[in-house]
Amino acid sequence: NRNTVCVIGQPPAENSKGGLIWRGATGLLYSSLSKALQLQELLSQDLTKIKQNPEKLGDLLSTLKRHLNPLENSLVNDLITMQKNIDTNNNEIKKLNKLAQELIRKTQNPPDCRTAKKLHCDLRRTCGFGCLFHHYGICLFVAIGTNRVMQVKWGNIRAYPGIPKTFRNISDTCINATGFEQAIEWKSKGEKNSTSEDAEIVKLIIQKPRDRHTPFSPWTVPANFLPRIEAVHSNPMLWWIGQVQSYLMRPQEWLLNDLETCKKEIGFDHPIVGVHIRRTDKISEAAYVDLSRYMVHAKNWFDRYAEKNPNKSFKKRIYLATDEVNVTLEANERYPEYQFISGLPNASFHAAKRREEETVKYLLHDVYLLRDCDYFVGTFSSNIGQMVYELRQALDRDTTFEAVSLDNTYLYIGQSTRYQKAIMNHIGICQKFVDRKECEIDLRVGDRIKVNPKVNKGYMYGGRNMRTGRAGLYPAYKVRDIVTPARYP
Ligand SMILES: Nc1nc2c(ncn2[C@@H]2O[C@H](COP(=O)(O)OP(=O)(O)O)[C@@H](O)[C@H]2O)c(=O)[nH]1
Ligand SMILES: [Mg+2]
Structure with missing residues (x-):
């Protein structure tokens, strides 16, 4: 409720009917700045009160929470509106997505298959579906980068027999995977015994994704696209990953129809x-995250939606995907004010039967329906969570902030190491808690920090300062990601 919060800074003007007028981007900018100041004021006033009345800690914290969330939501709404204004002028993201898909399609559809250069993807490990498709993704980045048709024998993936029926061929003009046996191993220019660019058939062997960092590893961005995408997108690296992954996972016609039917x-x-x-x-791989933590973010999103649409009545719908049937029961019991919907009835039952043909179909119902939601809450420790985040890039807008991970920061298997650069100085402190000690690291403008994706507090990242060698936490707003442009065709 905009009117009742104390206004610091410039209040928005009132029109003749007493309502608020928003003067386009400038008005929004002032209003957001003012909300940021309000947040700061709220925090400092309440914390002072807590200091003075330690016995009222509980009450004061709940007051703080009561005011903090709505104010934060309102601020986020302003920023999203501003971001949309930047792009709706000319649909630049949509245009760039189309150009990116065209580029990929061109590299994968040589006019003459017989003489075309090919890259066989030789994956020598098995893992879950998302994990597999991220490994194959590594090959596709290289195939596009080196202008070679990527070839893979989907039928050989025994763990997921449904795959060949599910996705479109990577190439329409060069389907037959031949010469697997004679293929020499591909080594990039920088490596020892690098492969000649003229070699007709090469194979990329992947045992462990971290074996190899190629000039086209995920987290690079095509140099030709960089200036344009950077101007309209908050994460160009994610954008390019999303383009490649969306191409790799183009559903066949029947699955697209199936998805529409399922939605209805x-x-x-x-x-x-x-x-x-x-x-x-x-x-066994990631810490347990309770349902309530997911629901905090779902609630905040619906609160923001209600603020933006004050006269609209709507159901609070949640598409819930999980590999554990009991979660759905728990959700319905604990949160009756929400309407939980899931894929076809036994999708999570199928999640347990990973070796059956239908499994891929049900999993993809979940993945693609999650992609199409207005907001995504998940965990990036899961390949499936990462995949949904990637595929959302195909929605023709900057969806970077339309998602939240409750554990790791986003990472693509085998991506080149993520570095950030300090844009402000920071003096780190250590704090002792009952069970542990938490240390921040010092930053000096220009320092390079190697990001540790497993440490993610939202407002704090974790990583190692390459200048000092020290590892620890640092404020997210004091760094920027370093972008690596790569020479894709
Ligand atoms: N149907 C369905 N299956 C899931 C879901 N989440 C996980 N699974 C199953 O769990 C497997 C996990 O795959 P993997 O790539 O190893 O992802 P990760 O273990 O979450 O990192 C998938 O292949 C599915 O079989 C879900 O939301 N829906
Ligand atoms: Mg797994």
Whole structure:
């Protein structure tokens, strides 16, 4: 509620009917600045009160929370509107997505297959579906970068027999994968015994994704696209990953129809928040995240939606995807004010049967329906969560901030190491808590920091300062990602 919060800074003007007028981007800018100041004021005043009345800690914290969330939501709304204004002028992202898909399609569709240069993707490990498709993605980045048709024998992936029926061929003009046996191993220019660019058939062997960092590893951006995409997108690296992954996972016609039918049957409609909760075998790889933590973000999103659409009545719909059936039961019981919908009835049942043909279909229902939600809440420790985030890039807008991960920061298997650069100085402190010690690191403008994706507090990242050698936390707003342009065709 805009009128009742104390206004610091410039208040928006009132029109003759007493309502608020927003003067385009400038008005929004002032209003956001003022909200940021309000947030700061709220925090400092309440913290002072807590200091003076330690016995009222509980009450004061709940007051703080009551004011903080709506104010924050309102600020986020302004920023999203501003961001949209930047791009709606000329649909630049949509145009760039189209150009990117054309570039990829061209590299993968040589006019003469017999003489075309080819890259066989030789994956020598098995893992879950998302994990597999990220490994194949590594090959596609290189194939596009070296202008070679990527070839892969989908039928050989025994763990997921449904794959060949599900996706479109990578190439329409060069389908037969031949010469697997004679293919020499591809080594990039920088490596020892690098492969000649003229070699007709090469293979990229992937045992562990971290074996190899190529000039075309994920997290690079085509140099030709960089100036344009940088101007309209907050994460060009994610954008390019999204383009490549979306190409690799283009559903066949029947699956597209199937998805539409499924949407109708289950009542998939907007507004809708997508939630992905990974349990079962993941428990050994990532920390447990309680349902309530996902729901905080879903609630905030719907609060923002309500603020933007004050006269609209709507259902709070959540598309819930999980590999654990009990999560759905728990959600319905604990959050009756939300309407939870899921893929076809036994999708999570199928999640347990990973070796059956239908499994890929049900999993893709989840992946593509999560992609199409207005907001995504998940965990980036999961390949499936990462994949949804990537595929959302095909939605023709900057979806970077339309998602939240409750554990790791975003990472692509085998991506080149993520570095950030300090844009402000920082003096780190250490704090002792009951069970642990948490240390911040010092930053000097220009320092390079190697990001540790497993440390993510939202407002703080974790990593190692390459100048000092020290590892620890540092404020997210004091750094920028370093972009690596690469010479794609
Ligand atoms: N149907 C369905 N299956 C899932 C879901 N999440 C995980 N799975 C199953 O769990 C597997 C996990 O694959 P993997 O690539 O190893 O992802 P990760 O373990 O989450 O990093 C998938 O291939 C599915 O079989 C989901 O939301 N829906
Ligand atoms: Mg897995």
